[in-house]
Every structure is written in C-alpha cells, then in structure tokens.
Amino acid sequence: MVRLQIALGVIITVVGLIVVAWIALNEDANLARRDQEILARRIERGAVLFEQNCYTCHGFNAQGVPGLGPPLNDREMLEQRAKEVGWPGSLYTYLVRTIAAGRIVSTRPEYLGGKASDPNAMAMPPWSEEYGGPLRPADIEDIALFLQNFEEFPPELLAEIATPVPEEGEQPPEQGEADVDAVAIDLFTQLGCLGCHALATVPGAVGTVGPALDGLGERAASIIADPAYTGNATTPEEYIRESIVDPSVFVVAGYPDVMPKGFGDQLSEEQLDALVQFLMKQ
Ligand code: HEC
Ligand code: HEC
Numbered sequence: 441m442v443r444l445q446i447a448l449g450v451i452i453t454v455v456g457l458i459v460v461a462w463i464a465l466n467e468d469a470n471l472a473r474r475d476q477e478i479l480a481r482r483i484e485r486g487a488v489l490f491e492q493n494c495y496t497c498h499g500f501n502a503q504g505v506p507g508l509g510p511p512l513n514d515r516e517m518l519e520q521r522a523k524e525v526g527w528p529g530s531l532y533t534y535l536v537r538t539i540a541a542g543r544i545v546s547t548r549p550e551y552l553g554g555k556a557s558d559p560n561a562m563a564m565p566p567w568s569e570e571y572g573g574p575l576r577p578a579d580i581e582d583i584a585l586f587l588q589n590f591e592e593f594p595p596e597l598l599a600e601i602a603t604p605v606p607e608e609g610e611q612p613p614e615q616g617e618a619d620v621d622a623v624a625i626d627l628f629t630q631l632g633c634l635g636c637h638a639l640a641t642v643p644g645a646v647g648t649v650g651p652a653l654d655g656l657g658e659r660a661a662s663i664i665a666d667p668a669y670t671g672n673a674t675t676p677e678e679y680i681r682e683s684i685v686d687p688s689v690f691v692v693a694g695y696p697d698v699m700p701k702g703f704g705d706q707l708s709e710e711q712l713d714a715l716v717q718f719l720m721k722q
Contacts, residue, residue, distance in 0.1 A: 476583065479585070486586025487702030489579050492646055496632030496700075501592045505632075508700060509564070510551055515589050525662070535584035542566035565649070565698045572696075574648050627711055631703065639722060650699060651692050656680065657720040668693065680716045 491500070497509030504511030512518065515531070522534040525547060529537075546552050546563035549697075552615050567573040572590075625642055628634055634645035638652040660676030663669055671690035673679035682689060685704030691697045707715070 478681055482582045483586050483589050486582035486584070489575070489583050490586055491697065493575065493582070493635065493649065496635035497531055497564070502587070502590060507702065508551060510548065515588065515590065518587070531676040532584055532588055535587055535625075536580055538564075539583055540566065540568035540573075540580050541571050543574070565696055620714045623716055627707070627715055628718075631706070636644070636699065641722060650695055653719060656722050660720075663690075677716055677720060680719045681712065683716060684712065 444716045463682050490498075490502070493606075494509075494512075495502075497505055498512050499505050499509070502513040504510060504513075518535070519531050522677065523532055527534045527537075544561040544566075548563075551563060565573065567575045568577055569575065628642050628645065630638070634642055634646040634647060636649035637645060638654070639645040640649060640654050657676060657680075660679040664671070664673050664676070669690055671679065671682050671686075673682045683699075687699035687701060688697055706711075
C-alpha cells in the first residue's frame with residue numbers, strides 16, 4: 441500500500457511537472473508569437489511612412505534616385521556604409537540617427553543634384569521633430585525597422601499609388617483639358633511631388649514636407665501681394681512656375697528650403713505648362 445502511494449505520488453508529481461513545463465513552453469511560444477506580430481506591424485507601418493516621406497529621393501522600392509538619394513534596399517550595403525562613415529554602433533542605431541538628424545553635410549556630392557556647388561546645400565533634411573522635422577521618434581524607429589528588414593513593395597501597391605482613380609460620379613473633363621490634367625497628374629506622381637505635398641485631386645498625395653497645394657490657384661495672388669514675398673512673379677501663374685523651377689527665391693514661411701532645385705532642367709516647356717495649369721485649378 442505504502443509503495444503504491446509512493447508510486448502514485450511520483451507519477452502525479454511527474455505529470456504535474458510535465459504539465460507545468462508544457463504551459464511554460466507554450467507561454468514562451470505565445471509571447472514570441474506576439475512579439476513577432478508587433479514587429480511585423482511596426483515594419484508595415486515603417487513601409488507606409490517610407491512611402492509617404494522618403495521615396496521622392498530614395499525611390500518607391502528604396503532603389504535610389506540618381507542625383508537625389510542613394511539606394512537603401514540592401515542591408516549589407518548599409519552596414520558597409522555605417523562603417524565607412526565611422527559609425528560605432530549597430531545598423532539599427534545608424535539608421536535611426538541618420539534619419540532623425542538628417543545629413544546636414546553631404547558625404548557623397550553625387551547625390552546633391554544641381555546643388556553640389558552650393559556650400560550651404562543640405563544632403564538630407566532632418567526627419568525627427570526633435571530636429572525640426574515632421575516625424576515622431578516612434579515613426580523614425582519604425583522606418584528603421586522597415587529598412588533593416590527590407591522587402592520590396594508588392595507591385596499591386598505600387599500600381600495603386602501610381603494610378604489615379606477618379607472619384608465616383610466625377611464629371612469627365614473636356615477632352616483637351618483631360619489630357620493636360622492626366623499629364624500633370626502623371627508628372628506630379630512620377631517626379632515625387634506627392635511625397636512632399638498633399639493634394640486632394642491626386643491619389644496618394646499626402647506628403648507633409650511642403651505645404652498642401654489645395655487652393656493654390658486662389659492663394660497665389662495673395663502670396664505675391666504680400667510684402668514678405670521675395671520672388672519675381674507678378675501673376676499667380678508666374679508664381680507657381682517660379683515655385684517649381686526656382687524654389688529658393690521665395691521659401692514659404694514655416695517650411696525648410698528642401699524642395700529639389702532641378703525640376704526646371706528636368707521638365708520640358710509643355711510639361712511645365714501642364715503642371716502650372718493643373719495647379720492653377722486647385
Ligand atoms: C530631399 C531628398 C531626400 C529625402 C526626401 C530623404 N532623403 Fe535620405 N538621403 C538623401 C541624400 C542626398 C542622402 C545621402 C547623403 C550623403 O551621402 O551624405 C541620404 C541618405 C540617407 C541615409 C543614409 C544612407 C547611406 O548610404 O549612408 C538613410 C538611412 C536615409 N537617407 C533615409 C531616409 C529616410 C528614411 C527618408 C524618409 C523619412 C529619407 N531618407 C528622405 C536625400 C533624401
Ligand atoms: C523634397 C520635398 C519636395 C518635393 C519633392 C517637391 N516639393 Fe514643392 N515644396 C517643398 C517645400 C518644403 C516647399 C515650401 C518651401 C518653399 O517654398 O520652397 C515647397 C513649395 C512648393 C510650392 C509653393 C507652394 C505654396 O504654398 O506657395 C509649389 C507650387 C510646389 N512646391 C510645387 C511642387 C511640384 C510641382 C513638385 C514636383 C515637380 C514639388 N513641389 C516637389 C518640398 C518639395
């Protein structure tokens with residue numbers, strides 16, 4: 441009898457231990473899974489923030505844009521870069537720090553576009569609000585996680601961003617006018633204006649680096665009438681044209697002078713006209 445009790449006791453203890461160990465293991469697995477989920481969500485959020493703020497200079501798929509920004513789509517290359525500039529910490533901290541504080545002094549003039557000869561040219565503006573940029577520290581961390589775990593955007597997402605979808609019930613504009621608008625919307629998308637400027641009539645135009653361009657046609661007249669205006673335009677059309685080809689002659693109050701300076705050389709006269717006419721109607 442005594443022996444049976446001892447045997448039962450041993451069995452119960454062993455079973456108990458196994459159950460406890462099993463629960464503990466599962467708990468660990470649950471925690472790990474939850475951590476994975478949180479990480480995945482943060483990476484996804486970083487991808488969206490990247491698409492909204494960074495692709496103008498670094499490309500939709502972080503493949504880089506000649507003259508504007510280097511590629512960021514290769515972890516090994518970024519690790520190499522961190523070493524080159526003498527960064528003592530991890531790749532993650534290099535990313536967070538570079539994005540937050542920007543790159544006030546260029547390390548590679550080939551990415552300064554037309555500004556290489558300008559001694560005050562800034563390579564990349566700061567992004568964290570701690571340095572006067574538009575993003576919160578948590579946003580920067582999520583973008584760094586995204587770049588560290590880089591994966592290309594799926595083609596559907598790119599197509600969705602690049603193709604304007606007309607609003608339901610919207611009147612189709614006159615033929616000639618529709619062509620000009622389509623050209624302008626294409627340019628606004630491809631040249632990355634939408635990464636820095638919000639504009640209700642262009643899908644995906646949600647940038648916050650520059651002013652929203654809604655109502656610009658009406659606003660332009662009062663801007664040039666303002667004594668604070670430092671440019672040369674005398675009509676709203678001229679103002680919009682000047683803002684695109686020569687953004688530094690007048691810098692809108694409250695914004696940094698970071699709009700790319702090369703659009704004047706990049707655009708044909710017809711393309712520039714299409715953009716100006718389109719923006720006049722906003
Ligand atoms: C106005 C153009 C511009 C925008 C917009 C921009 N960058 Fe940059 N970025 C640059 C340039 C130019 C460099 C290279 C600077 C250099 O080499 O000195 C750079 C460098 C970097 C680097 C360092 C890469 C390396 O090779 O050392 C990182 C990381 C980076 N950018 C991330 C971002 C992120 C994230 C965003 C969006 C929040 C962003 N950038 C938006 C222009 C831009
Ligand atoms: C890297 C960010 C960036 C990109 C890309 C960019 N802009 Fe800008 N833009 C700005 C900023 C910042 C300002 C405000 C400061 C200034 O006046 O230069 C501005 C100002 C303007 C203004 C004057 C707005 C006003 O309220 O008076 C116009 C018009 C304009 N941009 C059009 C464009 C067009 C069109 C494109 C694409 C061909 C473009 N921008 C691309 C950042 C950008």
